[in-house]
Amino acid sequence: MPSKSIREMNRFERQHYALGARVFRSSIISSIVLGVVALMIGLGLYAVALSGQFITEAFTLSRSAAAIMNEAVDVQSLAGEVMERYRALSDEERAEVYTDSYRMRFSDLESREDYEMARGILRAFYGASDVYDVYMAMYDSETSAIVYIADPMDDGEASLPGEWEHVNEKGMRKFLEWNGEGRLYDAGKTENYGWLATSGVPIRNEAGEPVAFVLSDVSLENVANGMKSFVLQYSLAMFVLVNLISVLMARHTKKTLAAPINKIAQAAQAYVEDKVNNADTTGHFENLNISTGDEIENLALIMADMENGLSEYETQLTAVTAEKERVGAELALATRIQADMLPNIFPAFPERREFDIYASMVPAKEVGGDFYDFFLVDDDHLALVMADVSGKGVPAALFMMMTKIMLQNQAMNGKSPKDVLKAVNDQICRNNREEMFVTVWLGILELSTGKLTAANAGHEKPILKAPGSVFDLVDDKHGFVIGGMEGIRYKEYTLDLEPGSMLFLYTDGVPEATNADNELFGTMRMLTALNDDKDASPPQILGNMTKSIQTFVADAPQFDDLTMLCLQYFGSTGSETAAENNTNAQ
Secondary structure (H helix, E strand, C coil): CCCCCCCCCCHHHHHHCCHHHHHHHHHHHHHHHHHHHHHHHHHHHHHHHHHHHHHHHHHHHHHHHHHHHHHHCCHHHHHHHHHHHHHHCCHHHHCCCCCHHHHHCCHHHHHCHHHHHHHHHHHHHHHCCCCCEEEEEEEECCCCEEEEEECCCCCCCCCCCCCEEECCHHHHHHHHCCCCCCCCEEEEEECCCEEEEEEEEEEECCCCCEEEEEEEEEECHHHHHHHHHHHHHHHHHHHHHHHHHHHHHHHHHHHHHHHHHHHHHHHHHHHHHHHHCCCCCCCCCHHHCCCCCCHHHHHHHHHHHHHHHHCHHHHHHHHHHHHHHHHHHHHHHHHHHHHHCCCCCCCCCCCCCCEEEEEEEECCCCCCCEEEEEEEEECCEEEEEEEEECCCHHHHHHHHHHHHHHHHHHHHCCCCHHHHHHHHHHHHHHCCCCCCCEEEEEEEEECCCCEEEEEEECCCCCEEECCCCCEEECCCCEECCECCCCCCCCCEEEEECCCCCEEEEECCCCCCCECCCCCECHHHHHHHHHHCCCCCCHHHHHHHHHHHHHHHHCCCCCCCCEEEEEEEECCCCCCHHHHHHHHHHC
């Protein structure tokens, strides 16, 4: 065993003098000093800005409401009627304000359309703001009273037409003589509401005389309360922020400096111990994953090179063993694929980042002939097949296997989709005494460009989703079924798949799934199921579709296979989403 160092730091020294602890203490001190200075400055600015903000909000709201009110309501008629009745009252009658008898003198005004319109406008502005109240009123100079015309509050809290309150004549003079420049407001203490700032604008008649005012009240007590709340919230925020910054700085120092050094020291100690004990262990420094970008990372890389040089023979031997295991696993996988015929190992191409693909077939009770296939023609071309053999049972299954092999063989020869279909059709027609046929959709995707070249031999229309769009049918060109007539020529078409595009292929068992009422699932339900979660991964897309069909069919028997394939194209640069989808599929 290696000897220990001459002196090691004890636990207290490691904790107290650690780089992280020092950074933590320094961060707290500097943050507190800066926080106190910022609080003093911010509190003064807050006090000035908050009161101005309240008044500005109230004035802006009143001006906006008045502009709409002047256009939508006959304010002169409504306000004139209220003021005419108010001025016709005797002093004794006015003194009965808030009584039922007093309100009866103005109650019929509440049924006027322009009154309800005025209340609706005020209610809309009140609900969209933080003001204490917004209302329409008029000042009566003879009685020094503000007379309410319309109030948006509920019936129990609203100031009804004709109700009045005494106001300061000097303050109202500002409103009567306002020239339209600057903010119009008056602040003071009221008996009923405490300190208030009332802001508003007049609504004038054609002669330029005010006939009513749209007023908004804001409580100035909110300024003091706001300052208290500001100090409390600021102090709490500073406490959290100071500690957070300090912790983050300490963690950053620990992560970028202390932890990498400790990792290298621990790896060196483990390396020496393993060598002394003849332990077959490697990668002590290579697996540290130190990425500080400085001398510490360089030191880790040098140590890793040193270990690799010393362990070259062991590494080569391990690589040979791993290669044998990989070849054996691939042979076993090839055997399973050959037995299953349909590709069913997902992710199918984990090393490829240009696309993600997933397929499934839920067989019916009877043996059917649906099949899908996908394979790389070369490094830049992916072949996709979706087919449905006529009939049921073992003959259809045998016909399916034969067709699948023929399609793959022809495609691997580098032929275009239309030529592949023509060649397979001619081969089958030469010896098709059972007169069976198969519908086939065949596409070859150029992975580097996203160009998809396809041909359709009587199969269902594919469904495509472009990036940022929804799944929709592709109205492609259909040719005659495979095995129906020799010498048929097929037409090709191309689709340009942008990165993020998704292609959904299926057999007729999907749209023709039938419930107990003999109703088909149909194309529209299929599109709806796809678009309910259109940004899902291919495995999720197929899972969602299967679930939707099962929900629709319920207890009805399944008469046909449900065969589906979904391809998501990421482009030639690959995508992290592909890795995530591969993990989900596993």
